Amino acid sequence: MSRIKTIxxxxxxxxxxxxxxxxxxxxxxxMFIEFLGKEAAKTTINTKRKTVMKRDVDSAIDQVSHLCFLEGALEWQ
Structure with missing residues (x-):
C-alpha cells in the first residue's frame, strides 16, 4: 500500500x-491485475501451453472489450 500511496x-x-x-x-x-491475468491464462490454456507470454496478454486485451483502453500500452519503443 505504501507504493500505491507514493504513486x-x-x-x-x-x-x-x-x-x-x-x-x-x-x-x-x-482486482484488475487478477482479471487481466485470468484472461491471459485462458488464452494460454486454449493454445495448449503452460507459460503465459506477452502475446497472451495482448490477446486478452484484444478480446475483452473492457480492456480496450490498454491497446498499445505494451508496445516497446
Missing part, C-alpha cells in the same frame, strides 16, 4: 490522501 502523491492535484482511498485504489489494482 498517488505524485499527482500534484492530490494534496490529502486518506488511508481509505489508498486501500480502495490498492484493492482495485489487485
Amino acid at each position: 498517488m502523491r505524485s499527482d500534484p492535484d492530490c494534496n490529502i490522501i486518506s488511508q481509505d482511498a489508498v486501500y480502495l485504489v490498492t484493492k482495485a489494482t489487485e
Whole structure:
C-alpha cells in the first residue's frame, strides 16, 4: 500500500490522501491485475501451453472489450 500511496502523491492535484482511498485504489489494482491475468491464462490454456507470454496478454486485451483502453500500452519503443 505504501507504493500505491507514493504513486498517488505524485499527482500534484492530490494534496490529502486518506488511508481509505489508498486501500480502495490498492484493492482495485489487485482486482484488475487478477482479471487481466485470468484472461491471459485462458488464452494460454486454449493454445495448449503452460507459460503465459506477452502475446497472451495482448490477446486478452484484444478480446475483452473492457480492456480496450490498454491497446498499445505494451508496445516497446
